[in-house]
Amino acid sequence: MSEHELTEDLLSAYLDDELAASERAEVEARLAASTEWQAILDEVRATRGALRGLPAVDGPPEFWARVIAGDPVPDATGRAASDQVIDLGAERRRRRMPRWAVAAAGAAAAAVIVVGVVAVPQRDRVRPAVAVLSNEHAARSSVGNDVISSLASIAVPTKLGR
Amino acid sequence: MRPAGARRARPATVGRVVLIAAVVGAALLVVGTEAMAGDDPAALLRKAREASATVNVAGTVEVRWVDGDEVFVERVGARSRGDAYVVGRGDHLAVGRGGARYTADDGVATRWGSGDEVQVPSPSAAWDLQLDDPARVVGRAALVVTASDPAGRVRARFFVDRATHLLLRRDVFDRSGDLARSVRFVRLSTGDAAPAVPQLPDARSDVAATNDIPGSFAAPERLGKFRLLGRYQHPDGTVQLFYGDGLFSLSVFEQNGLVDWGAMPDGGTRGSVEGNRARTYSTSAGTIVVWGEQGLVITGVSDAPADTVQGVLPALASDDRSTVDEVVDFVFGPFGWE
Numbered sequence: 167m168s169e170h171e172l173t174e175d176l177l178s179a180y181l182d183d184e185l186a187a188s189e190r191a192e193v194e195a196r197l198a199a200s201t202e203w204q205a206i207l208d209e210v211r212a213t214r215g216a217l218r219g220l221p222a223v224d225g226p227p228e229f230w231a232r233v234i235a236g237d238p239v240p241d242a243t244g245r246a247a248s249d250q251v252i253d254l255g256a257e258r259r260r261r262r263m264p265r266w267a268v269a270a271a272g273a274a275a276a277a278v279i280v281v282g283v284v285a286v287p288q289r290d291r292v293r294p295a296v297a298v299l300s301n302e303h304a305a306r307s308s309v310g311n312d313v314i315s316s317l318a319s320i321a322v323p324t325k326l327g328r
Numbered sequence: 329m330r331p332a333g334a335r336r337a338r339p340a341t342v343g344r345v346v347l348i349a350a351v352v353g354a355a356l357l358v359v360g361t362e363a364m365a366g367d368d369p370a371a372l373l374r375k376a377r378e379a380s381a382t383v384n385v386a387g388t389v390e391v392r393w394v395d396g397d398e399v400f401v402e403r404v405g406a407r408s409r410g411d412a413y414v415v416g417r418g419d420h421l422a423v424g425r426g427g428a429r430y431t432a433d434d435g436v437a438t439r440w441g442s443g444d445e446v447q448v449p450s451p452s453a454a455w456d457l458q459l460d461d462p463a464r465v466v467g468r469a470a471l472v473v474t475a476s477d478p479a480g481r482v483r484a485r486f487f488v489d490r491a492t493h494l495l496l497r498r499d500v501f502d503r504s505g506d507l508a509r510s511v512r513f514v515r516l517s518t519g520d521a522a523p524a525v526p527q528l529p530d531a532r533s534d535v536a537a538t539n540d541i542p543g544s545f546a547a548p549e550r551l552g553k554f555r556l557l558g559r560y561q562h563p564d565g566t567v568q569l570f571y572g573d574g575l576f577s578l579s580v581f582e583q584n585g586l587v588d589w590g591a592m593p594d595g596g597t598r599g600s601v602e603g604n605r606a607r608t609y610s611t612s613a614g615t616i617v618v619w620g621e622q623g624l625v626i627t628g629v630s631d632a633p634a635d636t637v638q639g640v641l642p643a644l645a646s647d648d649r650s651t652v653d654e655v656v657d658f659v660f661g662p663f664g665w666e
Contacts, residue, residue: 290584290585290586291585291586291587291588291591292583292584292585292586292587292588292625293587293588293591293592294581294583294587294618294625294627296592296593296609296616296618296627296629297593297611299566299579299581299616299627299629300611300613300614300616300629301422301431301613302535302562302568302579302581302629303568303570303577303579303613303614303629303630304422304431304613304629305422305429305431306429306558306560306568306570306577306579307570307577307579307631308422308424308429309427309429310377310448311377311380311448311577312376312377312380312495312498313380313381313408313413313424314380314385314389314406314408314413314415314495315389315495315498315511316631317406317413317415317416317422317424317429318389318391318404318406318415318416318422318511318612319391319511319611319612319613319614319631320415320416320420320422320431320613321404321406321415321416321417321420321421321422322391322402322404322416322420322612323402323420324611324612324613325395325400325611325612326593326594326595326596326609326611
């Protein structure tokens with residue numbers, strides 16, 4: 167996507183037919199090129215269908231009367247909910263991590279990556295040359311041993327595959 | 329006064345007695361030495377090793393080995409004069425002089441220039457050696473030594489030339505008693521009839537003996553009955569540990585990395601070493617076992633019976649390694665998919 171990265175929210179909007187024509191075209195192009203995102207789209211669609219399939223539950227008969235009258239409404243445990251108004255924005259800011267902590271966490275993550283890439287020995291894929299190693303062994307084995315019987319195995323073509 | 333003739337005869341009699349005693353003594357010495365070597369199978373095998381370096385040889389050697397249900401048989405020419413040897417020809421050639429070795433196989437030339445000879449352990453410590461009934465190999469009378477495992481199963485049989493002590497034939501058996509590998513002369517002449525060995529290439533060693541094994545490599549002093557006899561560093565960083573039990577030898581090659589199973593040669597049998605995926609091949613040289621463990625690619629090569637090799641190699645897994653390597657393996661082990 168040129169302006170918007172494909173996200174599950176965008177897919178949800180796509181399913182709700184809430185996208186502009188250009189955005190819709192971009193999403194469809196992205197879906198056509200990626201089986202992975204097609205699978206995610208199917209998951210989002212299935213989740214939405216499951217939620218919508220849940221049965222509707224009516225509130226107790228006095229619920230709406232109490233709401234209209236401004237009475238405290240009991241919650242699921244039967245206790246009356248507080249009439250204190252919560253400032254959601256302030257609460258979100260309170261819970262948000264301080265900037266210095268975010269910076270420290272980022273630096274720590276970068277350090278871990280650097281250590282992982284630079285300090286830890288890299289382990290390459292190795293294909294041991296078994297025929298050569300076999301000859302190396304036979305050559306060393308022939309020293310101080312019966313020479314001809316040891317060297318004979320080198321002089322024979324190595325046959326590994328069957 | 330004694331007669332003059334009697335005085336003249338006395339030195340001659342003494343001389344005859346001394347001569348006879350010397351001849352009898354020498355004969356007894358020779359017979360005694362023969363008997364000692366003949367009665368002691370370990371001594372007989374030692375004499376066979378020594379004869380390999382002194383008896384001039386010209387002949388043909390047959391190598392036979394079993395891989396699964398298939399039996400492979402190959403014959404190669406062999407000759408030696410003094411401490412110089414040539415076995416095979418063309419690309420499949422092995423040449424030696426003294427402790428140096430030159431090999432050319434499948435287009436890959438390798439050299440072994442380390443002429444170090446170490447004290448080989450007594451084979452009696454690991455195997456029950458017995459003299460068997462004499463036999464004939466390539467038309468020559470042979471003394472036969474059998475090597476049995478602790479369960480009493482004959483696992484190897486050695487045929488030693490009675491006249492020269494040259495090893496004429498060596499058979500190795502699997503647990504069931506079936507022949508697994510055999511090397512034997514099928515044509516042989518010894519002595520001055522053997523032709524001269526051509527001049528060798530300049531054998532410069534690419535493999536260096538070392539005592540400085542990096543901590544990331546396992547290098548136990550013992551693997552079962554096998555004792556560590558040498559440590560070597562190859563130009564590509566491969567470490568070779570050479571073990572012997574007096575009868576068979578075992579090389580352990582260690583390389584940093586993970587086994588590229590997709591690039592391994594076909595064939596062989598799948599298995600495991602201490603829970604690690606492994607593959608075992610049977611070749612003319614013996615048993616080859618490849619596996620990966622703790623960031624190392626390990627290749628074991630041995631002429632010993634396959635189950636003996638597979639029985640001792642797991643001891644590498646319990647060898648102490650550096651703390652850093654243990655930590656690295658703990659952290660990154662889960663990402664080492666194979």
